[in-house]
Amino acid sequence: MNDSPEYLEKKxxxxxxxxxxxxxxxxxxxxDDAVQIHKLHxxxxxxxxxxxxxxxxxAEMRGIEIKYHTKESLSRISKNSAQDQGVAIDVVSQNYxxxxxxxxxxxxxxxxxxxxxxxxxxxxxxxxxxAAASKIDGIxxxxxxxxxxxxxxxxxxxGTLFKIPIxxxxxxxxxxxxxxxxxITLSSHAKDDIHTLKIPSRAIFVLGNETEGVSDAVMxxxxxxxxxxxxxxxxxxxxxxxxxxxxxxx
Amino acid sequence: MNDSPEYLEKKxxxxxxxxxxxxxxxxxxxxDDAVQIHKLHxxxxxxxxxxxxxxxxxAEMRGIEIKYHTKESLSRISKNSAQDQGVAIDVVSQNYxxxxxxxxxxxxxxxxxxxxxxxxxxxxxxxxxxAAASKIDGIxxxxxxxxxxxxxxxxxxxGTLFKIPIxxxxxxxxxxxxxxxxxITLSSHAKDDIHTLKIPSRAIFVLGNETEGVSDAVMxxxxxxxxxxxxxxxxxxxxxxxxxxxxxxx
Numbered sequence: 125m126n127d128s129p130e131y132l133e134k135k136x137x138x139x140x141x142x143x144x145x146x147x148x149x150x151x152x153x154x155x156d157d158a159v160q161i162h163k164l165h166x167x168x169x170x171x172x173x174x175x176x177x178x179x180x181x182x183a184e185m186r187g188i189e190i191k192y193h194t195k196e197s198l199s200r201i202s203k204n205s206a207q208d209q210g211v212a213i214d215v216v217s218q219n220y221x222x223x224x225x226x227x228x229x230x231x232x233x234x235x236x237x238x239x240x241x242x243x244x245x246x247x248x249x250x251x252x253x254x255a256a257a258s259k260i261d262g263i264x265x266x267x268x269x270x271x272x273x274x275x276x277x278x279x280x281x282x283g284t285l286f287k288i289p290i291x292x293x294x295x296x297x298x299x300x301x302x303x304x305x306x307x308i309t310l311s312s313h314a315k316d317d318i319h320t321l322k323i324p325s326r327a328i329f330v331l332g333n334e335t336e337g338v339s340d341a342v343m344x345x346x347x348x349x350x351x352x353x354x355x356x357x358x359x360x361x362x363x364x365x366x367x368x369x370x371x372x373x374x
Numbered sequence: 375m376n377d378s379p380e381y382l383e384k385k386x387x388x389x390x391x392x393x394x395x396x397x398x399x400x401x402x403x404x405x406d407d408a409v410q411i412h413k414l415h416x417x418x419x420x421x422x423x424x425x426x427x428x429x430x431x432x433a434e435m436r437g438i439e440i441k442y443h444t445k446e447s448l449s450r451i452s453k454n455s456a457q458d459q460g461v462a463i464d465v466v467s468q469n470y471x472x473x474x475x476x477x478x479x480x481x482x483x484x485x486x487x488x489x490x491x492x493x494x495x496x497x498x499x500x501x502x503x504x505a506a507a508s509k510i511d512g513i514x515x516x517x518x519x520x521x522x523x524x525x526x527x528x529x530x531x532x533g534t535l536f537k538i539p540i541x542x543x544x545x546x547x548x549x550x551x552x553x554x555x556x557x558i559t560l561s562s563h564a565k566d567d568i569h570t571l572k573i574p575s576r577a578i579f580v581l582g583n584e585t586e587g588v589s590d591a592v593m594x595x596x597x598x599x600x601x602x603x604x605x606x607x608x609x610x611x612x613x614x615x616x617x618x619x620x621x622x623x624x
Contacts, residue, residue, distance in 0.1 A: 253608065257611055358534050361504055362500050365615055367615075368619055369618055
């Protein structure tokens with residue numbers, strides 16, 4: 125393993141790059157001076173229309189490097205040939221970090237929201253928005269079995285995607301062993317009421333998949349399992365609503 | 375005004391009819407024995423496919439009256455010719471009631487959620503789901519300047535649309551004068567924190583439009599104005615998330 129300072133610096137940099145795609149998304153992030161941009165990628169096959177012209181003008185104004193690709197290699201960058209519209213853009217967010225930083229990043233007391241298998245991009249965007257608006261210290265987002273950060277997520281986040289730390293990992297198992305930290309799973313079957321839980325000073329709340337709930341592996345590793353009591357025979361809440369309630373717990 | 379017992383009986387009945395449309399919606403409500411159905415309306419021009427066959431079989435099994443219409447008159451019933459797919463269905467819900475019943479329906483202490491200009495059907499469906507799952511006693515839904523109960527609302531409500539009283543009115547002004555009842559508007563500009571508000575025993579929380587907030591007329595009539603304190607410069611929450619937080623206030 126290379127651990128020279130330059131290598132680590134570079135790794136830290138590339139770890140914080142999020143590649144988004146789509147013409148309107150490119151315009152949105154290029155317009156927002158608060159969003160740092162590494163590179164703009166365009167397909168050589170793009171027909172020049174008003175939006176592409178605006179993208180080019182904004183990139184030039186901000187001095188952002190533009191790389192041209194074949195349609196095929198652009199889709200390898202965007203990883204979504206169906207929706208990239210010939211445009212991909214590397215955003216650098218200091219808030220997008222590997223979960224291995226959690227223990228050193230955070231103060232002695234913190235609350236995180238970990239997402240276990242959230243597949244709906246609109247829900248993910250709404251969760252980011254609620255968490256960003258609350259005192260939650262960050263979101264843990266596994267790459268496996270989860271929707272990815274994408275233009276749909278960005279839209280539903282209503283401009284908050286880069287405002288809150290998002291700790292990514294391959295799999296939630298990576299964060300289950302953080303020292304002195306409670307793993308609190310939300311489950312409609314749990315007997316304990318979330319509103320009467322005395323929340324430990326270091327807590328990770330885990331929200332499960334919209335249909336299947338929290339996965340077995342996480343359930344086994346959890347230190348607490350709580351529910352939001354429900355009435356009228358309703359079995360579950362939308363996961364973004366649950367995230368909102370958890371984010372704004374006193 | 376005719377106020378004979380039969381007339382009032384009939385009026386009460388028709389007041390509680392919600393006309394939905396679309397083939398999958400018809401299958402869903404016909405399959406659910408808990409949903410009372412008044413009539414099924416079909417366009418004569420419908421090509422008989424598997425779904426129509428299932429609709430016909432379910433209606434026959436449940437002994438539901440079927441009326442056939444021209445395409446034009448069916449679209450006058452569905453009020454949505456673009457999406458009715460030649461099928462409309464009258465659902466009778468005892469929970470769908472005129473807001474004029476609020477004062478007599480409800481116990482001496484209650485909490486309602488009134489929606490002021492919610493235009494997104496997915497948000498409305500999620501709000502219904504959260505309110506139905508909570509102790510909220512009902513939702514007040516004006517017809518003016520609001521999305522209507524529709525298949526999209528039904529889908530987002532995840533099967534909860536008929537579980538909670540929905541009080542309809544033309545305009546929210548109709549409910550602003552209910553005796554001894556607090557009108558509590560949610561506003562991101564309000565200085566008082568919703569979490570420290572001592573909620574009066576009879577309370578109507580008013581949630582505003584996704585972009586413009588609560589309308590001026592309602593704002594003037596409100597007895598309390600509160601906000602959910604937000605951080606990181608985030609200006610607002612998704613209205614369905616706000617509704618979830620309000621619904622589950624202790």
